Amino acid sequence: MEEKERLEKMTEPLVKWYKDNKRMLPWREGKNPYHIWISEIMLQQTRIEAVKVYYERFMKEIPNIQTLASIEEEKLLKLWEGLGYYSRAKNLKKAAIKIYEEHDGQIPKIYEQLIELPGIGEYTAGAIASIAFNQKVSAVDGNVLRVISRIVGSKKDILLPETKKEVSRALQEIIPEEAGDFNEGLMELGERICIPNGEPLCERCPIRKWCVAFEKGLTNEIPVRVKKTKRTKEKRQVFVLEYQNKIAIRKRGEKGLLAGMYEFPNVLEKNNTKLEQILENWNLKIEQIEEIGQAKHIFSHIEWEMTGWKINVKEKNEEFIWVEKKEIFEKYAIPEAFRYYKNRMR
Numbered sequence: 001m002e003e004k005e006r007l008e009k010m011t012e013p014l015v016k017w018y019k020d021n022k023r024m025l026p027w028r029e030g031k032n033p034y035h036i037w038i039s040e041i042m043l044q045q046t047r048i049e050a051v052k053v054y055y056e057r058f059m060k061e062i063p064n065i066q067t068l069a070s071i072e073e074e075k076l077l078k079l080w081e082g083l084g085y086y087s088r089a090k091n092l093k094k095a096a097i098k099i100y101e102e103h104d105g106q107i108p109k110i111y112e113q114l115i116e117l118p119g120i121g122e123y124t125a126g127a128i129a130s131i132a133f134n135q136k137v138s139a140v141d142g143n144v145l146r147v148i149s150r151i152v153g154s155k156k157d158i159l160l161p162e163t164k165k166e167v168s169r170a171l172q173e174i175i176p177e178e179a180g181d182f183n184e185g186l187m188e189l190g191e192r193i194c195i196p197n198g199e200p201l202c203e204r205c206p207i208r209k210w211c212v213a214f215e216k217g218l219t220n221e222i223p224v225r226v227k228k229t230k231r232t233k234e235k236r237q238v239f240v241l242e243y244q245n246k247i248a249i250r251k252r253g254e255k256g257l258l259a260g261m262y263e264f265p266n267v268l269e270k271n272n273t274k275l276e277q278i279l280e281n282w283n284l285k286i287e288q289i290e291e292i293g294q295a296k297h298i299f300s301h302i303e304w305e306m307t308g309w310k311i312n313v314k315e316k317n318e319e320f321i322w323v324e325k326k327e328i329f330e331k332y333a334i335p336e337a338f339r340y341y342k343n344r345m346r
């Protein structure tokens with residue numbers, strides 16, 4: 001059977017399966033484009049079950065585009081805390097402002113206009129256009145790439161942009177009238193049946209009749225993922241500095257990793273640099289010092305191996321912002337990378 005024929009034949013049973021089995025999720029009620037947009041950006045960070053909590057909290061504080069366009073950045077980042085990739089939250093606000101300025105406050109229905117908005121890439125534009133407005137456009141994420149590669153028996157590397165383009169083109173040719181349900185069906189199948197880790201649940205799959213990987217026993221070999229990037233390791237010293245119940249934080253620069261975020265002061269570890277020297281450079285003197293353990297955080301290209309120090313200092317300096325402990329939890333968004341040290345303060 002030709003690839004196109006396989007894909008065409010599976011559309012109807014897939015849409016039917018999705019309608020019969022879809023989970024009731026808060027953002028699926030009413031097909032509101034704002035709800036779909038926010039949930040799709042959050043779903044790029046973590047799994048559905050985890051997103052629910054963040055989503056409810058976000059919607060309570062920022063229920064519409066107008067509020068999003070005018071919200072204070074600090075508040076927005078605080079709501080995003082725990083999801084990581086804070087640039088995505090910042091882009092939400094930028095996009096909301098653009099929607100106000102250029103589209104009369106209405107999220108555009110057309111893929112080509114959606115993709116012009118900050119933070120909206122091919123996948124998100126396709127998801128919003130198809131799910132909220134039922135436009136016949138594909139939306140290819142990791143789940144969809146895995147499912148389609150298995151159905152057509154493709155051993156192409158799904159991490160390559162060309163593979164994504166090919167899958168997107170192939171789906172574009174066969175996408176049915178119920179485009180939103182079809183795209184969501186593929187994603188849901190990938191989440192629940194054609195799962196990423198471990199054996200897919202082929203015996204429960206509504207489209208196994210058309211699946212090459214199932215037919216030929218290739219589910220362990222497909223999808224193919226060739227990882228190339230090697231992460232750089234950085235050793236960092238992290239400081240929880242305390243002066244009279246106040247803790248030192250600082251704001252990172254506006255560019256690069258964790259841009260504009262608040263953090264505990266930290267330095268790249270260099271040979272022979274003594275702690276006293278680091279503190280002296282910050283005009284601080286040690287009163288009491290305690291090692292508070294090691295932690296690791298993995299970013300896409302860098303891995304931080306951190307050693308933490310809790311230090312009571314004799315005076316505070318001008319360089320840092322000295323805040324109440326509870327403000328670390330309630331006011332400032334401290335990136336996940338520092339979670340271990342933040343939790344040591346409870």
Ligand code: SF4
Pocket residue numbers: 147150151193194195200201202203205206207208209211212213214219
């Ligand atoms: S039959 Fe199995 S491998 Fe094929 S799409 Fe269904 S779950 Fe995935």
